Amino acid sequence: MSDFIEFENVSKTYEMGEVAIHALDDVSFSIEEGEFVVILGASGAGKSTILNLLGGMDTATSGKIVVDGKNIESCNDRELTLYRRSDVGFVFQFYNLVQNLTLRENVELAAQIVKDPLDIDEAIAAVGLSDRASNFPSQLSGGEQQRVAIARALVKNPKLLLCDEPTGA
Ligand SMILES: Nc1ncnc2c1ncn2[C@@H]1O[C@H](COP(=O)(O)OP(=O)(O)OP(=O)(O)O)[C@@H](O)[C@H]1O
Ligand SMILES: [Mg+2]
Structure with missing residues (x-):
């Protein structure tokens, strides 16, 4: 059986005019299905x-x-959109909540775009925010907003859950 994730000799260079920033330089690793993996590194090391x-x-x-047999780098835009929507749950380093939607609506929005979501209220309860479900992001603390972002990623019941500094706040 092959690995669930194969990351092979990956480089990423950001071209900034005259300057090239080598964010990743020939990085390889593999991850098996069901594995829980933590990526550690200094600020700017390339984790995000x-x-x-x-x-x-x-x-x-x-x-x-x-990822799961799909070559991400050879996907077209439409395939990538589908991949992001149905296969991936992403907790962003800076949350990216929709500011004019309530906590529950933020989670609901994510549940609506996938075929087999988890129960919205169970996902909110799982991060301990049931009593704040009708609050807007601006009414929540940093850590509470981060927990909404986690519930939003979880509710999609994704194949792959990617969390960028999920305990940062
Ligand atoms: N869009 C971009 N344009 C130019 N350089 C970028 C861009 N995004 C990231 N970088 C650079 O690539 C390198 C890796 O950045 P990255 O965000 O992956 O680091 P990180 O390990 O997540 O850091 P942190 O712990 O601070 O979040 C850094 O030097 C960063 O400045
Ligand atoms: Mg980062």
């Missing part, structure tokens, strides 16, 4: 870059990324 590539939100400069 790895998650963005795995989540189909950015493309590598070179190398091969395979």
